[in-house]
Amino acid sequence: MASKASILKGTRDFGPDEVQRREYIIDTIREVYLKYGYRPIETPAMEKLETLTGKYGDEGDQLLFKVLNNGDFLAKANAQHIEQRDSKAITSQIAKRGMRYDLTVPFARYVAMHQNDIAFPYKRYQIQNVWRGDRPQKGRYQEFVQCDADVVGSDSLMSEAEYVLIYDEVFSKLGLQVEIHLNNRKVLEGIAEHFGYRDRFVDLSVAIDKWDKIGRDKVQMELIGKGFDPHRIDEVLDLFEQSDWDKVRTLHGSELLQQGIAELDEVLSYIDSAALKQELVLDLRLARGLSYYTGCIFEVKAKEVEIGSISGGGRYDDLTSTFGLKGTSGVGISFGLARIYDVLTELDRFPSSALKSLDGLFLCMDEESLRWAFGLVTGLRQNGLRIDIYPEISKFKKLMKYADQRGVENVLIVGETERSSGTVVLRNMRSGEQESVKVAELQDRLFQKA
């Protein structure tokens, strides 16, 4: 029985142009990762549910997609839980598989599992889909690509410097102007400590992280609402508003703060700032939401489009300890493919070469021409050109409409006249101009245009 063709909310199809433009971004990122010594790994879409559960907080546990066990899954479920309709308790009894929620936990699992085959410091990149059961809404999907790189097993701040250079190179190659924001969680925690708020550091940094979105006043209100002293917090926020690093350097009473500043200085010492193509910003208000960052943190912002952060990352401790491998601190970054795509689209900055479009499309006027042209097509393809041919005889109007729909620039028309004279008519679909071209010259002509 025929059913209506439709897809799940929160999912989407990608047509040819979208796929190729996404591949253009991904290829650009991949090429730079490779130059910096990162190599790819791939992990399964499904992990043991127990590998994923408890790693992303309560909300994450709920948003994890769980895959139903095959066969008679209810047979093994606890009778009492079934009686009580206890969906939560039953989940792990009827679903032993969970879908990849991010690339970090699978990577930690990978490192712990393959630790004997890995040379540390270990650099890997991973570009794969992840799935999250977020409520579908504009611009938020339940399936999306992450483009991560991490290095684990070294404390060297050279890695942080490398990430600044990777951002610089990737976004320059993509033809975008960005600001690369850099900060250090130790500096933030040190400031909190200086003002006597070290035990309230998380609240403070969560609020500061929203500054650019909601402004100082609302940050202040949020903090007062959480019980911070209005006068003292005013002083703290003055510091963040001024973003005066010289002043920050003079704050005393926090070793952590001095350590954070020393780390930033060391990162900068590796980078010849004058040679950067993009702007590097020491951003005191950069806090990053995720609690597991412990050192330098990054965020990249597009300068030409208002869209929030388009990449981010930072240093963390003890990535793999939940899998029994202790002491592997690391640092990683991720490119936001969807947002970078949106920025390039809005600025109309995809190069035309991203769309690997046809170099030529043959249209034939009769059966004999179809056969004759197919020989030409085969030769041109073997010489590396992207060529197609409408495989039937049809009305000229229909053929031209097809050429138009395919969005091809060069149409090659073949009829009896052309066949007998060893030529084809080359028509430019944009200008409408057409001319007769000898078969022997076709390869060069199309290659030139291609």
Next chain:
Amino acid sequence: MASKASILKGTRDFGPDEVQRREYIIDTIREVYLKYGYRPIETPAMEKLETLTGKYGDEGDQLLFKVLNNGDFLAKANAQHIEQRDSKAITSQIAKRGMRYDLTVPFARYVAMHQNDIAFPYKRYQIQNVWRGDRPQKGRYQEFVQCDADVVGSDSLMSEAEYVLIYDEVFSKLGLQVEIHLNNRKVLEGIAEHFGYRDRFVDLSVAIDKWDKIGRDKVQMELIGKGFDPHRIDEVLDLFEQSDWDKVRTLHGSELLQQGIAELDEVLSYIDSAALKQELVLDLRLARGLSYYTGCIFEVKAKEVEIGSISGGGRYDDLTSTFGLKGTSGVGISFGLARIYDVLTELDRFPSSALKSLDGLFLCMDEESLRWAFGLVTGLRQNGLRIDIYPEISKFKKLMKYADQRGVENVLIVGETERSSGTVVLRNMRSGEQESVKVAELQDRLFQKA
């Protein structure tokens, strides 16, 4: 709490070498697809369960992975079904999502859904993962990549000819020797008809399909077991054993057979067999298991390794009618990535360039050298080389072990002597030879080797 790092049975991790070798195969296929006018689409990993159910037979329905609804999924389940522990009936009540089982059904759904934006004949390729709950065993995984191309909306046999040429080009580029087998289901059905077995065509073709695996005698026994007349079936099998196409052409009483032969002749008329790099075999015993093929069918076999078919495809009718779009016949092929990978591995035929390995790895003897070398590293990377640097100071033995584990050929050693003379020591890890190279010459030297 620390848990042991492990993965689900039937799934696997891919390390850097595997990922890059798989990408080499995929890139080769993709490049050829593009030259033949195919363009990529991508569909979601999860489809509505109703889109997938009933499309792959009863066994397929069981092997489909279903994704549990988020939230209190039991709340909406039928009370009686729960009482009866009726897993089968409950499935669609607690899981509305199914995971992609192949690329054909999602493609049919895509064509029906986007029919107004598509120019027919429509050529697409699709290279994505699929998931099946098969019992894990050696060489069989629950997640694997399919590499499909299809053209729908035309009956032209030029498409079949194109697929022969695509096979020819892809496998030649991969450096493999293959046989491209070609047959036509109408010929098989016509032979059945000639011998009065048209209503038993499925049984006959299923048995013939096993010929190469189990031999004539077992095929014969299977058919006799199914009630075929021993004498008459002997005559049928003689015909298949001889594979005498001249004899097949003389069989009368079946229009279908003549049509099938005419189709094969037309496909061959498009192909200049002399220009093929691979062997094209008209194979009367090629039947293909899948019942939906209706015209030409293909299979590719490696000549140098016994592994069964490494690619296949064929023409089908009415791909999209279950989604309400009638009359879109098409033809498609698929490359078996895993088997092609195995063949290339067994023959040791991956080019070394498939592994995008490092052009050089820097090892530094002191902090000052580390900083100095990082400047060199950055310059070399910006000039396009793949360079890495061990980011810490360590014992020379440990550094050399690391270089060894990274599998790098060119190691660049920097200490005080080198720094002060503007040189680095270039050591070839294979030969053990080393020499002093001026910094200004480094780029050329490494590029030469790369």
